[in-house]
Amino acid sequence: xxxxxYWPTIQGRGEFVRLALEEAAAPYRDVARxxxxxxxxxxxxxxxxxxxxxxxxxxxxFLRAGRLIVGQTANILQFLGSRHALAPNSESGRLWTxxxxxxxxxxxxxxxxxxxxIAVSQYYEDQKxxxxxxxxxxxKNRMPKYLGYFEKILGSKRSGDRYxxxxxxxxxxxxxxxxxxxxxxxxxxxxxxxxxxxxxxFALHARIQQRPRIAxxxxxxxxxxxxEDGIFRHYPELENTSRVK
Amino acid sequence: xxxxxYWPTIQGRGEFVRLALEEAAAPYRDVARxxxxxxxxxxxxxxxxxxxxxxxxxxxxFLRAGRLIVGQTANILQFLGSRHALAPNSESGRLWTxxxxxxxxxxxxxxxxxxxxIAVSQYYEDQKxxxxxxxxxxxKNRMPKYLGYFEKILGSKRSGDRYxxxxxxxxxxxxxxxxxxxxxxxxxxxxxxxxxxxxxxFALHARIQQRPRIAxxxxxxxxxxxxEDGIFRHYPELENTSRVK
Numbered sequence: 001x002x003x004x005x006y007w008p009t010i011q012g013r014g015e016f017v018r019l020a021l022e023e024a025a026a027p028y029r030d031v032a033r034x035x036x037x038x039x040x041x042x043x044x045x046x047x048x049x050x051x052x053x054x055x056x057x058x059x060x061x062f063l064r065a066g067r068l069i070v071g072q073t074a075n076i077l078q079f080l081g082s083r084h085a086l087a088p089n090s091e092s093g094r095l096w097t098x099x100x101x102x103x104x105x106x107x108x109x110x111x112x113x114x115x116x117x118i119a120v121s122q123y124y125e126d127q128k129x130x131x132x133x134x135x136x137x138x139x140k141n142r143m144p145k146y147l148g149y150f151e152k153i154l155g156s157k158r159s160g161d162r163y164x165x166x167x168x169x170x171x172x173x174x175x176x177x178x179x180x181x182x183x184x185x186x187x188x189x190x191x192x193x194x195x196x197x198x199x200x201x202f203a204l205h206a207r208i209q210q211r212p213r214i215a216x217x218x219x220x221x222x223x224x225x226x227x228e229d230g231i232f233r234h235y236p237e238l239e240n241t242s243r244v245k
Numbered sequence: 246x247x248x249x250x251y252w253p254t255i256q257g258r259g260e261f262v263r264l265a266l267e268e269a270a271a272p273y274r275d276v277a278r279x280x281x282x283x284x285x286x287x288x289x290x291x292x293x294x295x296x297x298x299x300x301x302x303x304x305x306x307f308l309r310a311g312r313l314i315v316g317q318t319a320n321i322l323q324f325l326g327s328r329h330a331l332a333p334n335s336e337s338g339r340l341w342t343x344x345x346x347x348x349x350x351x352x353x354x355x356x357x358x359x360x361x362x363i364a365v366s367q368y369y370e371d372q373k374x375x376x377x378x379x380x381x382x383x384x385k386n387r388m389p390k391y392l393g394y395f396e397k398i399l400g401s402k403r404s405g406d407r408y409x410x411x412x413x414x415x416x417x418x419x420x421x422x423x424x425x426x427x428x429x430x431x432x433x434x435x436x437x438x439x440x441x442x443x444x445x446x447f448a449l450h451a452r453i454q455q456r457p458r459i460a461x462x463x464x465x466x467x468x469x470x471x472x473e474d475g476i477f478r479h480y481p482e483l484e485n486t487s488r489v490k
Binding site for chain 2: 050054055056057058068070071072074075078079091092095096098099102103106109113117118119120121122130133134137141142146149152153156
C-alpha cells in the first residue's frame with residue numbers, strides 16, 4: 001500500500017502521481033485527504049519538517065513505499081514507472097521517458113508562473129499586471145514551443161504507435177494527458193484553436209481519457225476538480241491579453 | 246568519448262554536466278565550443294531541430310554517448326552518476342540523490358527568473374522593474390528556504406560525513422558547489438552574510454573547490470567565466486532591493 005502525500009484540495013503536481021497510481025491499479029492512500037490520527041495535512045507537514053526521516057522532501061508531492069520516501073514528481077514517476085511497467089526496461093527507453101517527463105515538469109512550472117510570476121508567497125491580485133504580461137508570452141511563445149515539440153514526436157511515429165514511446169503507454173503519456181486537461185481548463189479559447197494544430201496530442205488525450213481505469217478515476221471523488229488554488233487556473237483576463245503590451 | 250552539446254559562451258545548465266564529467270575524468274568534447282565541420286552551434290541546432298535523431302532534446306544541454314542521446318540536465322547527471330560512481334548503487338540512494346538534484350534544478354530555474362520574470366524572449370531591460378520585485382522575493386523568501394533545506398541535511402550528518410549522501414561524493418554535491426559559486430557571483434553581499442548562516446553548505450563548496458580535478462578544471466580555459474548571459478548574473482540593482490516594495 002503506497003502513501004501519497006500532497007495538498008488535499010488541489011490536483012497540483014500530485015495529480016501526475018495519482019494518474020500513474022490509478023493506471024497501475026496500485027493501492028494507495030491519499031493521506032492528507034483523510035482525517036484522523038496520522039492523516040490530514042498535519043501528517044504531511046510532519047515529513048516536511050524533517051522530523052520523520054533523515055531524507056526529508058523539499059515539498060509535496062512525496063510517496064511512501066514501505067521504508068522508502070520518494071520526493072519530486074518526476075522522481076516518483078520514475079520509481080513507479082519501473083515498478084509498474086509504466087516505462088520501458090531498457091536504459092535508453094527509461095532515460096528518454098524521464099527526459100520527456102522533465103520537459104513536462106518545466107512546462108508545468110511555466111504554467112504556474114503565468115498566475116504567479118513575481119512571488120508564490122503573494123496573492124495573485126498583487127501580481128495581476130505582471131501575470132497578464134507573463135501569460136501573454138506563455139500563450140504566444142512558450143506553450144506553442146512545448147506543444148509543438150510533443151506534437152512532432154507523436155507525429156513521427158509509425159502508424160499503430162499510439163504513445164510517446166511507441167506502442168506502449170508510459171507515465172509521460174499520462175502526464176501529457178494532464179497537461180492537455182489542465183491547459184484546456186485554464187485557457188479554453190486558446191486550446192479550442194490549438195486542437196486543430198496539435199492533432200496528435202489531442203488524440204492522445206482522448207485515448208487516455210477512455211482507458212478504463214483512467215475513465216473510472218476521472219468520474220470518482222478521488223479526482224479533485226480543477227480550481228483556482230492549483231497550477232492550472234482559469235482567470236479569463238489572462239487569456240484575453242491581446243491588447244496588453 | 247562523450248559529446249556535450251551546450252551554448253558555447255555561458256556556464257548555464259551545461260556547467261552542472263561539465264562538473265560531473267571533470268570530476269569523473271571522463272573524456273568529452275564540448276562540441277559547440279569547437280570549430281570546424283560537425284562542431285560549433287550548428288551541430289547543436291542540428292540535434293534540436295530533430296534532424297539527427299528520433300528522440301530530439303527539447304533544449305541544451307544534451308549528451309551523446311555512442312548511440313545514446315540524453316537530454317535534461319538532471320537526467321544526464323543521473324546517467325553519468327551510475328556510469329562513473331557519482332551516485333550510490335542502491336535504489337534508495339539513487340532516488341534520494343536524484344530528488345536532491347531535482348530540487349537544485351528548481352532552484353536554478355528560480356535564479357534564472359530573478360532577471361527574466363516575464364519572458365525569456367525579451368531583454369532584461371524590458372522587465373527590469375519586475376525583475377527587482379522578483380529578486381527581492383527570491384533573496385528574502387526563496388533562497389533561504391532552499392539553502393536552509395540543504396544546510397539542514399548536511400548538518401544532520403554524523404561527524405565524518407562530508408557530503409549530502411554521507412561519506413561519498415555524488416553529482417548532487419557538485420551541483421550544490423555550483424549553486425554556491427553562482428549565487429556568490431550574482432549576489433555577493435547577500436552571500437557574504439549567508440556564509441555565517443549556512444556553514445555546512447559553504448564548507449562543502451570549499452571542499453569541492455579543492456578536489457584536484459575540480460581545482461584543475463576551474464583554473465583551465467574549459468571553465469567559462471560567469472557573465473551576464475548566463476543563469477547567474479551580477480546585476481547590482483537586483484541585490485539592492487530593500488526599498489522596492
